[in-house]
Amino acid sequence: MAKQNGLVKIEGTIEDLTFYTKDGKNFVRRKGGISKERIENDPNFVRTRENNSEFTTAAGAGKMLRLALGSLIFKAKDSKMTSRLMKTMSDIKRYDSTSARGKRQVYNGLATPDGKLMLNGFDFNINAPxxxxxxxxxxxxxxxxxxxxxxxxxxxxxxxxxxxxxxxxxxxxxxxxxxxxxxxxxxxxxxxxxxxxxxxxxxxxxxxxxxxxxxxxxxxxxxxxxxxxxxxxxxxxxxxxxxxxxxxx
CATH class of the missing domain: 2.60.40 (Immunoglobulin-like)
Incomplete structure (x- = not known):
């Protein structure tokens, strides 16, 4: 990672370089990492695919709950409420003891007493429990x-x-x-x-x-x-x- 110097500051990607701003400073780095196609198909990344699938499941459950509550949430929420709720949903799905890894569901977790307990007491505004x-x-x-x-x-x-x-x-x-x-x-x-x-x-x-x-x-x-x-x-x-x-x- 290197800093950008000069009068003109760039944000975005040019060829294999990515320009971005963080904490008011400008940086540039070379693109890298593993391709999406490899993650989706390589047998070595089966656990990554399973984790990604369950991450998507937890995020979807959190969004579903937020939409269902509608304007109630806007009256009392904190800046990290969405991520906190997603983590709670991720914890709940771990109580799904019937589905295969990568396919565990929040609704199966909530069918258990421990799963319900994870959501019970959730404060949408962590600043005001x-x-x-x-x-x-x-x-x-x-x-x-x-x-x-x-x-x-x-x-x-x-x-x-x-x-x-x-x-x-x-x-x-x-x-x-x-x-x-x-x-x-x-x-x-x-x-x-x-x-x-x-x-x-x-x-x-x-x-x-x-x-x-x-x-x-x-x-x-x-x-x-x-x-x-x-x-x-x-x-x-x-x-x-x-x-x-x-x-x-």
Whole structure:
């Protein structure tokens, strides 16, 4: 690897040289490595092909989950959420004990208790895990999807950003089949309460729990608002907005 000097900086490939920028500096290197055709056909690279296949499977499962959750993720995510989720999916497929190497599937892994456990507790915003924002017990009824937070004292039991005057809670139920790619998302009501010392019981009730041949994910979200002249404005603070998978069945 060599640095580019001179007034004209090039990016891209010319013959067997690749020009690129990294950390604000310009570099050039000679193209090399193993050809794609060799990786796809050479018997010596069978393990590489198997790993690539399962990598693609895990990435596809992560994308499927992100799309199924839609706008919920945009409210609470970190910059590395996609790669973290893909790693989780890769870990889950390892619990597929029925498929051959290179063909292990996320949906087979999720059919096991250990596979479900890998996804349970996943925080879409690693900057705001649920356990570091909500310091109160809550209850989930998996038969109805109802989440209750009894006797919550927001100012004492919630870590909230500076300027927040209100906090909102919402739960969701996602039925998703990673084999057929079918999914259905059901959202609860939103409970918006002042950040003060008044004890409040929060009840989040989805209208239904959708059926699935795959798995059902129960999620809890927390977001913050600032009231100004009677209007609440969202505080898009990545250190506090929460979305967590609280149960997988």
């Amino acid at each position: 649920l356990s570091t924002v909500l310091f109160s017990v809550y209850d989930l009824d998996t038969a109805t999807g109802v989440v209750t937070i009894p006797n919550l004292v927001p100012q004492e039991q919630i870590r909230y950003p500076e300027g927040a005057t209100h906090v909102s809670f919402q739960c969701a139920v996602l039925a998703i089949d990673f084999e057929t790619e079918a999914s259905e998302l059901v959202l609860s009501n939103i409970e918006n309460v002042p950040v003060d010392l008044t004890p409040t019981s929060v009840t989040l009730t989805p209208p239904s729990v959708p059926a699935t041949t795959g798995v059902t994910l129960f999620l809890l979200g927390v977001s913050f608002f600032q009231e100004f002249n009677g209007v609440q404005y969202s505080l898009k603070n990545e250190e506090y907005s929460v979305l967590q998978v609280i149960e997988v069945v």
